Amino acid sequence: xxxxxxxxxxxxxxxxxxxxxxxxxxxxxxTLDIFRLNLVGKYLSYAFVAVGLVLCWGYxxxxxxxxxxxxxxxxxxxxxxxxxxxxxxxxxxxxxTPGIPDFMDWNQLTALPWFWEPFHSLGFTTLAILFVxxxxxxxxxxxxxxxxVGGVYFAxxxxxxxxxxxxxxxxxxxxxxxxxxxxxxRTLMGWDIRTDSAKYxxxxxxxxxxxxxxxxxxxxxxxxxGRLLVAIxxxxxxxxxxxxxxxxxxxxxxxxxxxxxxxxxxxxxxQVGFMSPTLVGIVPSIEMVIFCALGGRxxxxxxxxxxxxxxxxxxxxxxxxxxxxxxxxxxxxxxxxLAFPNGLAGLYQTLLQxxxxxxxxxxxxxxxxxxxxxxxxxxxxxEPAQGIGVPSQS
Amino acid sequence: MQKRDRNxxxxxxxxxxxxxxxxxxxxxxxxxxxxxxxxxxNTTGLAVTxxxxxxxxxxxxxxxxxxxxxxxxxxxKLAIDQINAMGGVLGRQxxxxxxxxxxxxxxxxxxxxxxxxxxxxAAVFGCWTSASRKAVLPVFEQYxxxxxxxxxxxxxEQSPNVIYTGxxxxxxxxxxxxxxxxxKGAENFYLLGSDYIWPRTSNKxxxxxxxxxxxxxxxEEYYPLGHTQFNSVxxxxxxxxxxxxxxxxxxxxxxxxxxxxxxxxxxxGKEKPLFLTISVTExxxxxxxxxxxxxxxxxMKYFQSLDNENNAGFVDAFKEKYGEDIVIGDVTQxxxxxxxxxxxxxxxAGSFDIDKVRAASAExxxxxxxxxxxxxxxxxxxxxKTRIGQAQTDGQYKVVYxxxxxxEPNPFPEGYQ
Numbered sequence: 001x002x003x004x005x006x007x008x009x010x011x012x013x014x015x016x017x018x019x020x021x022x023x024x025x026x027x028x029x030x031t032l033d034i035f036r037l038n039l040v041g042k043y044l045s046y047a048f049v050a051v052g053l054v055l056c057w058g059y060x061x062x063x064x065x066x067x068x069x070x071x072x073x074x075x076x077x078x079x080x081x082x083x084x085x086x087x088x089x090x091x092x093x094x095x096x097t098p099g100i101p102d103f104m105d106w107n108q109l110t111a112l113p114w115f116w117e118p119f120h121s122l123g124f125t126t127l128a129i130l131f132v133x134x135x136x137x138x139x140x141x142x143x144x145x146x147x148x149v150g151g152v153y154f155a156x157x158x159x160x161x162x163x164x165x166x167x168x169x170x171x172x173x174x175x176x177x178x179x180x181x182x183x184x185x186r187t188l189m190g191w192d193i194r195t196d197s198a199k200y201x202x203x204x205x206x207x208x209x210x211x212x213x214x215x216x217x218x219x220x221x222x223x224x225x226g227r228l229l230v231a232i233x234x235x236x237x238x239x240x241x242x243x244x245x246x247x248x249x250x251x252x253x254x255x256x257x258x259x260x261x262x263x264x265x266x267x268x269x270x271q272v273g274f275m276s277p278t279l280v281g282i283v284p285s286i287e288m289v290i291f292c293a294l295g296g297r298x299x300x301x302x303x304x305x306x307x308x309x310x311x312x313x314x315x316x317x318x319x320x321x322x323x324x325x326x327x328x329x330x331x332x333x334x335x336x337x338l339a340f341p342n343g344l345a346g347l348y349q350t351l352l353q354x355x356x357x358x359x360x361x362x363x364x365x366x367x368x369x370x371x372x373x374x375x376x377x378x379x380x381x382x383e384p385a386q387g388i389g390v391p392s393q394s
Numbered sequence: 395m396q397k398r399d400r401n402x403x404x405x406x407x408x409x410x411x412x413x414x415x416x417x418x419x420x421x422x423x424x425x426x427x428x429x430x431x432x433x434x435x436n437t438t439g440l441a442v443t444x445x446x447x448x449x450x451x452x453x454x455x456x457x458x459x460x461x462x463x464x465x466x467x468x469x470x471k472l473a474i475d476q477i478n479a480m481g482g483v484l485g486r487q488x489x490x491x492x493x494x495x496x497x498x499x500x501x502x503x504x505x506x507x508x509x510x511x512x513x514x515x516a517a518v519f520g521c522w523t524s525a526s527r528k529a530v531l532p533v534f535e536q537y538x539x540x541x542x543x544x545x546x547x548x549x550x551e552q553s554p555n556v557i558y559t560g561x562x563x564x565x566x567x568x569x570x571x572x573x574x575x576x577x578k579g580a581e582n583f584y585l586l587g588s589d590y591i592w593p594r595t596s597n598k599x600x601x602x603x604x605x606x607x608x609x610x611x612x613x614e615e616y617y618p619l620g621h622t623q624f625n626s627v628x629x630x631x632x633x634x635x636x637x638x639x640x641x642x643x644x645x646x647x648x649x650x651x652x653x654x655x656x657x658x659x660x661x662x663g664k665e666k667p668l669f670l671t672i673s674v675t676e677x678x679x680x681x682x683x684x685x686x687x688x689x690x691x692x693x694m695k696y697f698q699s700l701d702n703e704n705n706a707g708f709v710d711a712f713k714e715k716y717g718e719d720i721v722i723g724d725v726t727q728x729x730x731x732x733x734x735x736x737x738x739x740x741x742x743a744g745s746f747d748i749d750k751v752r753a754a755s756a757e758x759x760x761x762x763x764x765x766x767x768x769x770x771x772x773x774x775x776x777x778x779k780t781r782i783g784q785a786q787t788d789g790q791y792k793v794v795y796x797x798x799x800x801x802e803p804n805p806f807p808e809g810y811q
Contacts, residue, residue: 039504094806106550106591106594107591170589170619171589173589173591173594178589178590178591179523179524179525179590180525180529180591181525181529183528183531184528185532272504276499276500276525276529279500318496318501319493322455322494323455323494
């Protein structure tokens with residue numbers, strides 16, 4: 001058993017990742033046309049955020065209701081680069097100031113603002129996507145966690161930040177595109193991202209990035225850090241009294257989740273072709289928590305399924321019942337959370353457990369000498385969460 | 395991809411052959427209504443059969459914009475019903491597929507793509523806010539769809555894939571300002587709007603026009619969407635005593651603004667100052683309450699109270715379908731024009747193909763429009779008259795002025811950019 005436990009990937013983990021890979025790389029691309037596949041790509045960009053939330057909420061006990069902020073930072077960084085490329089002086093010749101994005105021209109700006117300049121470079125943009133969100137998260141987290149602000153207060157503050165950023169983006173429309181967002185993005189380094197072939201490539205790129213992120217998240221969870229996070233979530237004081245600097249771990253996991261969200265945001269912009277403040281605010285931030293809760297907040301793979309399923313349900317229901325779909329969605333959320341408090345992943349685990357028990361029982365009948373295996377296996381699984389929506393107190 | 399392409403073709407050729415066989419006899423007998431086969435009127439694979447044609451309706455019916463967009467949906471459905479009752483378009487009944495934009499711009503983009511790529515609709519009637527239009531525009535241009543957009547808006551746009559059935563900013567604003575200058579002797583103006591692209595552009599146009607006439611703008615202010623505290627600006631208005639307050643505040647903010655104006659003791663009917671809005675239609679008054687706003691003026695192309703035969707018929711049909719208490723605002727009427735303009739263009743082109751409909755759209759006339767006669771300009775906007783209405787306590791506008799000529803749409807006004 002020790003040999004099994006020390007392995008980074010248990011057999012069950014490998015099966016789970018394999019199943020997800022088969023679904024995303026083979027089944028969906030082969031069965032869906034490019035329009036639907038592009039939608040799946042969009043859903044997957046939310047999955048990045050949900051994976052981040054599993055880490056910081058499910059394991060770290062930090063409920064953030066402002067992940068849309070980081071999603072937005074990544075998305076806007078990507079959109080700024082693409083918008084600059086789409087605003088060449090030739091393409092914008094009818095404007096009073098050719099060569100700047102169209103919305104700036106509408107807002108009487110006559111020169112590109114200084115903070116837009118570096119986004120001419122793809123290298124800078126990539127760095128911005130990867131590091132601006134974690135940096136921002138770092139500032140917030142240091143200010144909060146070093147002062148031992150946590151739990152509900154932290155959730156409220158993240159929500160306030162989401163609201164502030166939305167208002168800021170809408171208010172500064174000359175610099176940000178305002179309510180309209182940054183639209184009409186066309187090419188990436190001269191490569192037209194709107195064509196069907198580009199959409200296929202972007203989809204697979206998105207899937208590859210998602211697996212890279214899942215792998216990173218998996219490593220974090222399987223390391224000592226991951227176990228410390230669980231410890232902090234369940235008994236923060238004990239960890240602190242054991243001599244650990246609790247806040248640094250919380251800061252780390254929050255920044256890591258922010259980085260994942262920002263990557264998701266960039267993937268969103270690439271696949272959907274625009275970015276707008278409606279993806280930054282409180283509502284999308286809470287929706288992302290729902291994806292995570294529905295998928296199971298203790299399972300990074302569950303979070304991916306959660307994001308996929310909720311969004312697929314949203315699309316199909318709103319197509320089938322354009323006037324009633326919101327009620328159906330509400331009922332679905334309430335139903336799932338009531339019936340499976342640990343989300344789909346919890347349901348899956350219970351099923352697996354039952355299968356295992358049945359096998360063990362069958363084995364025990366054959367060879368009654370080794371009855372102790374089944375309960376031991378059961379304890380090696382991560383413990384189920386206390387209850388959905390209640391982060392551990394701090 | 396391949397699979398998807400092949401199936402409908404096989405289906406439609408089969409169906410076409412069957413139908414051709416069936417229709418040969420009656421078609422030979424029928425003299426007046428000659429039905430063209432789908433292959434001739436639809437060479438680009440749109441969802442057109444020998445007796446139906448699919449179109450899309452794309453508005454927010456949930457979320458914050460639902461209250462504004464519902465009227466447009468109702469008007470579009472009414473127009474489609476009426477067209478179907480008259481025998482449809484090129485002998486085909488219109489079937490609509492309705493999608494919900496959910497007041498969310500990415501959703502608008504997703505749904506528009508679904509309508510164009512999956513459903514292959516021949517036209518889409520939809521969008522309301524500029525943000526939603528900007529979100530779907532690249533989709534319509536990429537997949538070559540046709541959008542009929544009903545809202546009055548800021549201009550600065552002219553897409554080959556959009557027909558703008560509402561007024562662009564100069565049509566609405568210049569006539570209104572000229573009217574207050576000539577008839578009310580206005581000299582000082584205070585500009586007030588919600589903070590987004592439409593009010594900002596509108597006020598830019600207004601300011602240029604005011605200053606060109608040698609008059610003065612004494613204040614210009616913007617408040618965030620959904621803002622409800624207008625006391626400070628009301629105090630400023632009292633202090634600066636402008637002759638005209640020119641207002642482009644939208645949505646729920648209107649309710650707070652006019653109620654606070656009244657509470658501050660300003661009697662709008664006294665015209666000191668005179669309030670001129672470009673954003674309050676009968677729909678908004680329903681929320682504000684007629685008694686809180688009576689006396690202000692609005693500059694638009696349509697009021698429910700317009701006195702002409704077309705409008706009487708339109709209002710009756712609307713009330714019959716949706717109830718006696720329904721009110722009809724400027725955008726609702728513009729939305730109603732969409733299906734009719736599309737029908738006229740399709741019939742002129744003799745085809746549903748987007749490129750042919752686009753080419754046929756310029757110079758299309760509609761004599762049956764509730765607002766009176768309209769004509770499509772080659773820049774895809776409509777020639778229309780502008781009216782000034784004064785709000786009454788019953789929530790209706792009394793029309794006090796109408797431009798004598800149709801105003802040419804000019805989405806890229808020179809010197810106003």
